[in-house]
Amino acid sequence: MRTKTIVSIVGARPQFIKAAPVSRALVSEFREVFIHTGQHYDYGMSEVFFSEMEMRPPDFNLGIGGGSHGEQTGRMLIEIEKILGEVKPECVLVYGDTNSTLAGALAAAKGQISLAHVEAGLRSFNRAMPEEINRVLTDHVSTLLFCPTDAAVENLAGEGITKGVHRVGDVMYDALLHNLKVAHGKSQIRQKLGLEEGKYALATVHRAANTDDRKRMSSILGALGRLSSPVVFPVHPRTRKMMQEWGISVASNILAIEPVGHFDMLMLQEGANCILTDSGGVQKEAYLVGVRCITLREETEWVETVSSGWNQLAGVDEQRIVDLFENWFPQEERKPLYGDGHSAEQIRDALSIMLK
Numbered sequence: 001m002r003t004k005t006i007v008s009i010v011g012a013r014p015q016f017i018k019a020a021p022v023s024r025a026l027v028s029e030f031r032e033v034f035i036h037t038g039q040h041y042d043y044g045m046s047e048v049f050f051s052e053m054e055m056r057p058p059d060f061n062l063g064i065g066g067g068s069h070g071e072q073t074g075r076m077l078i079e080i081e082k083i084l085g086e087v088k089p090e091c092v093l094v095y096g097d098t099n100s101t102l103a104g105a106l107a108a109a110k111g112q113i114s115l116a117h118v119e120a121g122l123r124s125f126n127r128a129m130p131e132e133i134n135r136v137l138t139d140h141v142s143t144l145l146f147c148p149t150d151a152a153v154e155n156l157a158g159e160g161i162t163k164g165v166h167r168v169g170d171v172m173y174d175a176l177l178h179n180l181k182v183a184h185g186k187s188q189i190r191q192k193l194g195l196e197e198g199k200y201a202l203a204t205v206h207r208a209a210n211t212d213d214r215k216r217m218s219s220i221l222g223a224l225g226r227l228s229s230p231v232v233f234p235v236h237p238r239t240r241k242m243m244q245e246w247g248i249s250v251a252s253n254i255l256a257i258e259p260v261g262h263f264d265m266l267m268l269q270e271g272a273n274c275i276l277t278d279s280g281g282v283q284k285e286a287y288l289v290g291v292r293c294i295t296l297r298e299e300t301e302w303v304e305t306v307s308s309g310w311n312q313l314a315g316v317d318e319q320r321i322v323d324l325f326e327n328w329f330p331q332e333e334r335k336p337l338y339g340d341g342h343s344a345e346q347i348r349d350a351l352s353i354m355l356k
């Protein structure tokens, strides 16, 4: 009988994707109550993932999107605390490093409820990144810390955290194995956009440090415009807003489209000749589908993608991005870096032991 309750807190696009396999694993042993903070709210940033991944609608949707970091996180904290008081779960589960993660973590910690963090231990060592603050604080109040990589375990040890740490692999790999199969049967995106496998690049940009800096954004788009392939560019709403504000347009080889559903995204990734991104999840997926990645940042949390030879940190240096795209073709063997595709079951089992 499922007597113990876990409250899972999600709010942003990558969290819906990560929560799906975990939720499928939890259902046999726990009652799971879903809180969606509403941080992402457009159909194409939120609902499409619930429907594609056949997740039931969230039990609570707080509708808290937009606003400053403090305001957003604070409003989420207030509402999550109320729900935790009503539901009285044995454990709260949070994902990644968004403001929704931190709000959930603080609400659990202050309510003296066990907290489990999926994707614990990741560090960019750049405190100017809002996500870095969210990760560090969440890890330091977590009871169970589910690390995707060895580097993550080492980062936690470096901060004195060794208790409750489990190296379980990456739930995004679980998700990818499940979703890619479905995507092959369902997605028509390449045909729809007239794209030939291996003959186009794929780009995503949404990091605040890039989108909110006109020079950096112009440099990235300048580089994409000089690539010798067409570039498919699903534009994050934050990025679209800033491009409009600054009146930045894109070169004719860039196909700027709305954010796509996850099945379409996986097919776009798999068929690309190169992925250029500042996204964390997309860097990993590039590695997993075997497509070279040029990361539009100076550092990454996913250091093993770089040391494996499949990811290059280009920052926003226009010439370096173009040179890498035209001349760099990794040949290294890809080793399994992110577990065995059964991270979600390992998470369930660790939760079962803790909540026994």
Ligand code: UD1
Pocket (backbone or CB within 6 Å): 012, 013, 014, 039, 040, 041, 042, 043, 045, 046, 065, 066, 067, 097, 098, 099, 100, 130, 131, 206, 208, 237, 238, 241
């Ligand atoms: C957030 C996370 C980031 C994560 C990303 C995933 C934080 C601090 N940042 O960044 O770590 O990588 O999600 O995509 O939590 N907007 C819309 N519609 C939406 C969602 C957003 O128009 O559905 C616009 C709004 O103007 C909003 C802005 O995008 O103010 C930024 O959204 P927000 O969730 O605050 O940050 P992201 O950049 O999406």
Ligand code: UDP
Pocket (backbone or CB within 6 Å): 013, 014, 017, 204, 206, 234, 258, 259, 260, 261, 262, 263, 265, 266, 278, 279, 280, 281, 282, 285
């Ligand atoms: N993604 C998607 N459609 C898009 C862009 C991204 O399905 O148009 C998926 C992508 O495949 C990955 C996740 O969203 O699984 C990454 O999320 P995002 O880049 O928004 O955030 P990050 O991983 O950087 O936190």
